Amino acid sequence: MAIPLLDGTAGTRSPVKPAHGSPRNGCGYCCSTQACLVAPDWLPDHPKEGGCLALEYAAGRFVCGMIRRPSHYMPDLPNDWADGVLSDMIATALGAGRGCDADDL
Template sequence: MSDYSVILIHKHAPAKPMLGAPCNGCGVCCASAPCPVSAFLLKHREGGCCALVWDQTTRQYRCGMLLTPSHYCGWLPKSLNTVTSKLIRRWIAVGVGCDSEAQISAQAD
């Protein structure tokens, strides 16, 4: 068992912020491990989240479950996207700060 894993991040993604600093959309947390939402609703247990979405305009990663929950949970009516997004924001503590303890080392292309 190795002490590291490899995650792929868009080359224009912002650098991972320090632990506790505001989220900047770097995507490291979601690319490296499932959050409670991904584990519970998407039955995702390890590795990168399938709901991690790259936004080319802002050059940031976004949570697809926040943007359009019904896209990832087919059983969820689109009419509940707004209320579900609000619940998910609280569940993953959006705005609280970076909670990923992942240590990053860049690799050349």
């Protein structure tokens, strides 16, 4: 199954989706097909269905923008603390580092 083309990839190939439970590799499959509960709750214009608006592409892999730089998506927060504090909280809430949680294709 192809992942929809997202801005920032410049046409490069993303990593292949790993098996469910395997270490994450930044393929972006899960976030490009369905947003988690964090971004839609905090981004007022986020659609109820479809891919996440906070999915970013950097250094050859997809990353969660809400973890990478939450103040970019929540500009009313002061940048001097938001990225450090909220990044860790959001990563914990999303289970970052626990392995691929997208069903196998």
